[in-house]
Amino acid sequence: MSKIDTRLNVSPVPPDEIFALNGAYAVDPHPQKVSLGVGVYRTDDGKPWPLPVVQKAEKELVVDDDLFRHEYTAIEGDVPFLGIARDLMFGFEGKQGEEEVKARIGTVQTVAGTGANHLGALFLAHHMKPPTVWLSNPSWANHQTIWELAGVPRKTYPYYHAATRSFDFEGMMSSLESEAQEGDVVLLHACAHNPTGLDPNKEQWVAIADLCERKKLFPFFDSAYQGFASGSVEEDAWAVRYFFNNKPDMEMCVAQSFSKNFGLYGQRVGAFHYCTNRASTSLRDVVVNNLCHLIRGEFSMGPRVGCSIVKKVLTSEELTADWHQDLQVMSSRIKTMRKALYSELVRLQTPGTWEHIIEQNGMFSYTGLTPKQVYALKDKYHIYLLKSGRASISGLSQKNVTYVAQAIDDVIRNEN
Ligand SMILES: Cc1ncc(COP(=O)(O)O)c(C=O)c1O
Known part of the structure; x- marks a missing residue:
């Protein structure tokens, strides 16, 4: 050439x-x-x-004929959607005392799961400067690209035992135990690990959480398949909720995608959640404020249509029940x-x-x-x-x- x-x-x-x-x-x-x-x-x-439920919601949105449906939202995204996305991920059900716990989570809307991973990586690269991000070997290939672009050095922890075609729990634990340093980020797939389809069991998740806490590592969950994997949104969020509820002194974050579980691939619906530790609820607003700074400089705000569909479904008991059925079908x-x-x-x-x-x-x-x-x-x-x-x-x-x-x-x- x-x-x-x-x-x-x-x-x-x-x-x-x-x-x-x-x-x-x-x-x-x-x-x-x-x-x-x-x-x-x-x-x-x-x-x-x-999804049939998405088609129903779309029809209802047409009937609603909301004059504001194509307007700009806030920089952090569609505010009611943010609460809905957070509650789905963390499992809040309107119980007493939840408001205090919710205050630990800062949420912004993102360009689907990829955008949530990217925004999170960029945010941590700017404001935490982790020495290393640990990715599973193998992982979703885009994790490498996202963290490379964020300028954070990448290492991998063993995940797959080829001979037995199983999850290499011992390999993962011993590698993180001996090599990971305080302040490193550990990227974890919340469920339905891509590409292996192998997830830690609950006992193993507990051990991973203990390790992160003891070694002061920062867990970064990527949740792209909630409800799609097992059919149950609770089951597929178990690890995220366990870390959040049982390790309240540990900061962590979650990249949440609605692409697979709502079949809204091209609509780019997602959210990024940063969980502060219990000592610093006021930190949350500063976190969101800094995330908004990154968002404003890149895409101003997340797209609107897909998140209106999710909002429509998850604010209706009837449509939510339909959605759970659709998840079962898939x-x-x-x-x-x-x-x-x-x-x-x-x-x-x-x-x-x-x-x-x-x-x-x-x-x-x-x-x-x-x-x-x-x-x-x-x-x-x-x-x-x-x-x-x-x-x-x-x-x-x-x-x-x-x-x-x-x-x-x-x-x-x-x-x-
Ligand atoms: C592990 C993982 N994370 C994130 C994503 C991002 O998906 P999207 O950007 O389409 O929401 C995917 C999609 O394949 C994935 O498998």
Whole structure:
């Protein structure tokens, strides 16, 4: 390539793997192609699923015909939405004494979960200057990018035990115990770990919280799948709520996304919560004030439509009940497809063990397929998944699961 005359000092950045894969899938004319790449919910017909409750809420919003619906909001976002998002995450139910506890949480609206992670990283980079952020190995690839852009040195803690395809709790604990320093940030997936689908159990979460407290580490929760993973918003928020309620002297934060649990992917609905320790409730306002400074300089305020939909649903008992049903529909279809893929592989006696597919949780399965097998699936069968072997289970259906299992069986048996 001839040298281009420019004032810029730029060199090509590798394309984002997920979006590149999606693009390749979109232009593949093969009739049996299967997309197991991007983490979006699909119906058994492989179609997007605007949640029925979201469609109801949209209709009600049209009827409301609110004159202010396209106006600017406050810099911190749509104020009623902020309280609703916080209560969903932390589980406040109008009990006595809650107001005092709520005062420990400063919330702002963000550009979905990515924006919440980004804003949080930027905020901590400016105002806490953590020596290191600890990311799980592996993690959602964007965590690396977000913290790199925030200029915080990154290290990883072991998370996945490849031989047993299980959560490496001992590896995680011993690495953080021996290497993490006071003031380091530890990034934790609140539930449905992306990409492994493996979460700590409750006892392990308690031990992680104790470790963070004892070593004075700062827990940063990324909650992208609340309610989507298990079908229960309580269950999927257990770790966040445990840390918050049982370690009141420990500051922490949460990046909350509404993309998956409301199917509002392109609407960019999210929130960032900073939890002060019990000694410093007044700190909260200064935190929010500084978050607003970052928001104002970057995007002024979060977008409006998606958060109006969430607000509509979560302020109505009837619509909230409908939403819980929709969460059940999505999480149970994913569990059903896990079982279907597992049963097919067992039926075919595909070499290897496959229990991990039914034991993992949430949108993804870390299949254990090698990059070579992943390429073979794409080249020979037009089945698309990440080269790490991560498969988005929602791309499976009753119609394609046999085809996918047979393809996996073939690429494993005929590898050499
Ligand atoms: C772990 C994790 N965090 C955050 C996100 C952000 O999602 P969004 O920005 O679409 O809300 C995702 C989406 O895939 C994710 O898997």
